[in-house]
Amino acid sequence: MKNNDTEKRRKTIRNSTVDFLVFTKDAGEDSIEVRVQDGEVWLTQDGIAQLFDVDRSVVTKHLKNIFQDGELTEEATRAKFAQVADNGKTYQYNFYALPAIIAVGYRTNSSRAVQFRQWATKVLETFTKQGYVLDKERLTNGQIFDESYFDHLISEIQEIRASERRFYQKITDIYATAVDYSLDSKTTKDFFATVQNKMHYAVHGSTAAEVIMSRADHAKEHMGLTSWKNAPNGKIVKADVSVAKNYLFQDELQELNEIVAMYLDYAIRQARRHVPMTMEDWASKLDAFLQFNDAEILQDNGKVTAAIAKAFAESEFEKYRVIQDKNYQSDFDRLMAETAEAKYPE
Structure with missing residues (x-):
């Protein structure tokens, strides 16, 4: 012992x-x-x-x-x-x-x-x-990463896991626990700029902007969306149509969640082993997890910019809005219809 x-x-x-x-x-x-x-x-x-x-x-x-x-x-x-x-x-x-x-x-x-x-x-x-x-504070005071540091880190990671944040936000939250974390570092800026697209590309071969461009269609049911804030019976609003995750199918969402879960499990394991992780460590580990899942790693910024995808989706929404308003039934509309049917049965 x-x-x-x-x-x-x-x-x-x-x-x-x-x-x-x-x-x-x-x-x-x-x-x-x-x-x-x-x-x-x-x-x-x-x-x-x-x-x-x-x-x-x-x-x-x-x-x-x-x-x-x-x-x-x-x-x-x-x-x-x-x-x-x-x-x-x-x-x-x-x-x-x-x-x-x-x-x-x-x-x-x-x-x-x-x-x-x-x-x-x-x-x-x-x-x-x-x-x-x-x-800086830890170095100034001559401190090291002791038991209390890792206990706090474990609690922080568990809070990230339990949160309702989006999948790529959880990844960036873990990244922000790095011992050398700085918002102004080039490593951070590069990671934050690419993490969402890397995750999307690994699952369906398109960036966030590309999936919006390829799936947003005013002629489709729900404009091609599989989820939105007020789903399933509420109206789709403009803010819903420029969120790439809202166009993903169930199996794609499940795969994304599995990758995030692996990332979180690894973070907990490293903290329990008292292994400090740097920004470079977390950035490289994301690619490693994607490769472990036989996913291709995005090597560029994709063919469509976020601004173009947003503009396209919103233009499709303006066309879809007319269709939605024509067919939409609110809770009030449904209640009135049910009342009328009960009052005047055929």
């Missing part, structure tokens, strides 16, 4: 500190002992030396200079923790927080430290270009 708890703790640590431990994993350093205490990542001098592939004396020298230069304060970035040594006895060791680890990485001259600096620079450039910083 103890081994399982240790493995779970290590897995939680490696999935909680996101970017820093992504670097240690990519560098092949799975054996580095990383401590998480009070929402902060800590390493001993031996651990830092192992991380950057240098002698411990190099780390000691850099830490001394970092504190002397006033770059960081020793009080804020060093703490003593008890740890069991190889001889089985427990000793107090000095551990250093993530800001100190990063500072050493920028002062160390080794191939591993160079890799670290290249990685850190790439991360910072990505954040700058895409317009987001990874959970």
Whole structure:
């Protein structure tokens, strides 16, 4: 049981500190002992030396200079923790927080430290270009993604599942739970711009605009709609005819719902495993789920714009409105007809 708890703790640590431990994993350093205490990542001098592939004396020298230069304060970035040594006895060791680890990485001259600096620079450039910083408040406070974070995330996902939102809105709601979520990032703008069309295309081979263009027809029953706000007996109104989902058949709706359910199930499973998901993770997972269902992935914006489809559907509605008004029976009309029939039976 103890081994399982240790493995779970290590897995939680490696999935909680996101970017820093992504670097240690990519560098092949799975054996580095990383401590998480009070929402902060800590390493001993031996651990830092192992991380950057240098002698411990190099780390000691850099830490001394970092504190002397006033770059960081020793009080804020060093703490003593008890740890069991190889001889089985427990000793107090000095551990250093993530800001100190990063500072050493920028002062160390080794191939591993160079890799670290290249990685850190790439991360910072990505954040700058895409317009987001990874959970600013959490980084400022030195916090990690702990148990309470994932408990809250699970509750949030369950609320999304229970909501009455449209299928593609549920997908975007899950996407918005990403640890690095930003409305202004290019990844978000691209995802939001394509998610609805990708889902439609996967199910019936047309974008949302294309399905409206191909199925809206004033001469058809209910103008080709299979659902509308006041269905089945209420009137169709203009707002109903430019919603692509309203033209879908039952089997198409079921397939869409199944894909959304898979996406939500995966989100819950990742949260229970304490795996933080980024915007890129969620964007790529949508394509992965569609491919898993043997669906084709939309590669462009389709042949019809949303504006053209909306204009076409509304023009068809103007023709259909005349037919609908002529044949429509309200509750009042039906009641009067039933009353007259009862009063004057044949």
